[in-house]
Amino acid sequence: xxxxxxxEEMKGLLRACIRRDFEGEFSAHEHDNxxxxxxxxxxxxxxxxxxIYAESVPKIIKSWAKFDEGFEFSLEDMLFLDLETxxxxxxxxxxxxxxxxxxxxxxxxxxxxxxxxxxxxxxSFDRLRELLESRSIILSFNGKSFDIPVLESRLxxxxxxxxxxxxxxxxxxxxxxxxxxxxxxxxxLENIEYYILDHPRCPETDIPGAxxxxxxxxxxYSGETxxxxxxxxxxxxxxxxxxxxxxxxxxxxxxxPKAGKDHRIDYHALARLYESVGEMKTARRILIDLISEGxxxxxxxxxxxxxLKKERDYNTALEAFEMAAELSHGDAMIEAAIxxxxxxxxxxxxxYALKAQAFENSRYKPNAKRLEALSKRIKRLETKLNRA
Numbered sequence: 001x002x003x004x005x006x007x008e009e010m011k012g013l014l015r016a017c018i019r020r021d022f023e024g025e026f027s028a029h030e031h032d033n034x035x036x037x038x039x040x041x042x043x044x045x046x047x048x049x050x051x052i053y054a055e056s057v058p059k060i061i062k063s064w065a066k067f068d069e070g071f072e073f074s075l076e077d078m079l080f081l082d083l084e085t086x087x088x089x090x091x092x093x094x095x096x097x098x099x100x101x102x103x104x105x106x107x108x109x110x111x112x113x114x115x116x117x118x119x120x121x122x123x124s125f126d127r128l129r130e131l132l133e134s135r136s137i138i139l140s141f142n143g144k145s146f147d148i149p150v151l152e153s154r155l156x157x158x159x160x161x162x163x164x165x166x167x168x169x170x171x172x173x174x175x176x177x178x179x180x181x182x183x184x185x186x187x188x189l190e191n192i193e194y195y196i197l198d199h200p201r202c203p204e205t206d207i208p209g210a211x212x213x214x215x216x217x218x219x220x221y222s223g224e225t226x227x228x229x230x231x232x233x234x235x236x237x238x239x240x241x242x243x244x245x246x247x248x249x250x251x252x253x254x255x256x257p258k259a260g261k262d263h264r265i266d267y268h269a270l271a272r273l274y275e276s277v278g279e280m281k282t283a284r285r286i287l288i289d290l291i292s293e294g295x296x297x298x299x300x301x302x303x304x305x306x307x308l309k310k311e312r313d314y315n316t317a318l319e320a321f322e323m324a325a326e327l328s329h330g331d332a333m334i335e336a337a338i339x340x341x342x343x344x345x346x347x348x349x350x351x352y353a354l355k356a357q358a359f360e361n362s363r364y365k366p367n368a369k370r371l372e373a374l375s376k377r378i379k380r381l382e383t384k385l386n387r388a
Contacts, residue, residue: 014116017223022232027127032120036127039236040107048198052108052243054250061253063277064178065170073168075103079135082238083147084231086118086213093150094118096216097231098128101239102135110239112232117220122158129162137168141189141242144171172246178276179249179269193241196264197248205233255282256289268300280307291323298327305335314339325352330359334374341381350381 015026015035024037043053053075062071080101086094098113111131113124128151132138140147148164155162177187184191193199207215207230215227251257252265255274261267271286287304290296305320318339324332333356340349357374360366 011117011119014220014223017219017225018114018116018228021225021229027123029120029123029126032117032123034120034124034127035114035116037112037114037232039110039112041110041240043103043106043108047240047244050197050244051247051251052240053103054247057250058254060274060277060279060282061170061175061250063279064175064273065168067168071168073137077136078103079131079138080239080242081138081140081143081147082235082242083150084212084216084235085150086216088210088213093153094121095124095150095154096121097235098124099235099239100128100131101243102131108240108243110236112235114228114232121154122160125155125158125160125162132162132164132167137170138164139170139172139242139246141176141238141245142171142173144169144174170246172242172249175249176245178273179266182269183266189238189241189245192245193237197241197244199237199241201234201237205230206237207231207234209234255286267295268297268303271303275303275307280311283307284311296323296327298324298329298332301327302329302332302335305332309335309339314342325355328359330356330363333359334377337377337381341377346381346385350378350385353378353381 011032015033018024018035019026022035022037024035026035027033041052043051045052057073078101080099082099083095084097084099086096094115096115096118100111100113102109102111111127113127115121115124138148148169152164155164173187173189176192180192180196181187184195190201193201207227211227212231212234215231218224219228248262248264251259252262253270253273255270257265267286267290271283271290274280274283274286284304284307287300287307290300291304301320301324305317305324308314308317308320318336321332321336321339325336333352337349337352337356340346340352353374357371357378360371360374
């Protein structure tokens with residue numbers, strides 16, 4: 001009597017469902033092959049007016065990412081990565097869809113490697129390895145905290161050695177947070193797409209990330225592909241708009257920007273990015289330009305004052321601190337008092353110290369240590385004035 005293998009039949013049926021409903025191809029593996037789908041976008045295409053590639057990657061981004069000096073990479077060196085997984089945690093989670101994006105022959109290619117069944121997972125890493133060997137940098141969105149640890153766990157499970165940590169990695173989430181955390185309540189990719197890239201996800205074709213694991217489980221039980229189509233679309237957009245987002249940042253991170261300022265960029269945040277890598281001259285220029293253009297805020301004036309103070313340009317720093325103090329910046333009041341005391345303008349120094357004390361007391365939760373320091377400063381200034 002011939003042995004009946006129910007599991008193999010189910011694998012065949014699941015692949016038949018994918019073959020019926022999707023354009024793409026199966027890998028050449030003899031057993032447990034994976035499904036590969038590629039979508040090619042000409043580099044001349046624009047999405048919501050945005051290009052899908054960066055003209056160049058400025059030094060500021062490489063410095064912020066702490067890449068080795070002299071490390072250079074072109075479009076063809078980039079590999080964008082985004083996973084869809086069977087769970088939202090990292091331990092024991094299956095990467096059932098590996099989304100990859102790369103530049104090839106004047107196109108941006110979104111390549112998606114899908115597991116028709118979990119046994120195919122080991123074979124999915126062959127194509128990933130092939131692409132990694134021909135590229136020198138990974139770009140992801142929260143990949144350092146999620147995607148890379150998930151891949152490492154699964155590679156270890158299958159006893160496959162692929163050192164993902166030795167490849168340069170730029171996690172665009174952290175760069176995006178630098179740029180927009182003061183503007184947006186959340187820097188999730190879909191939130192940035194909506195508010196910065198003018199791209200709302202279509203609820204009729206997309207699927208919320210929290211529903212992805214269950215949708216894959218449903219497919220394995222039933223072969224129903226309707227939600228799998230949505231997962232493919234969701235992952236495709238994650239990769240595509242990650243590339244678009246990186247291009248937007250890269251093309252506007254140099255200062256002054258070659259094509260003029262873009263209203264989507266937070267130039268105060270850009271100034272802080274330059275300051276974080278020690279590029280004080282550029283940071284100062286951005287802040288001065290913002291103020292001269294009428295974009296004045298207490299934080300902008302205060303940050304300019306701190307840079308000028310570090311450069312020992314105390315007179316101009318004082319002007320910046322006084323501007324910030326007028327806009328109710330408590331730290332600026334203290335800094336103004338420090339410079340004025342240094343210059344022996346004691347009456348004015350005392351005035352700012354008292355303003356800072358009153359400001360701190362008006363806060364919902366005053367800082368006790370700051371109030372103690374201000375009390376000492378006020379007493380010292382009063383003593384100096386009485387002696388004068």
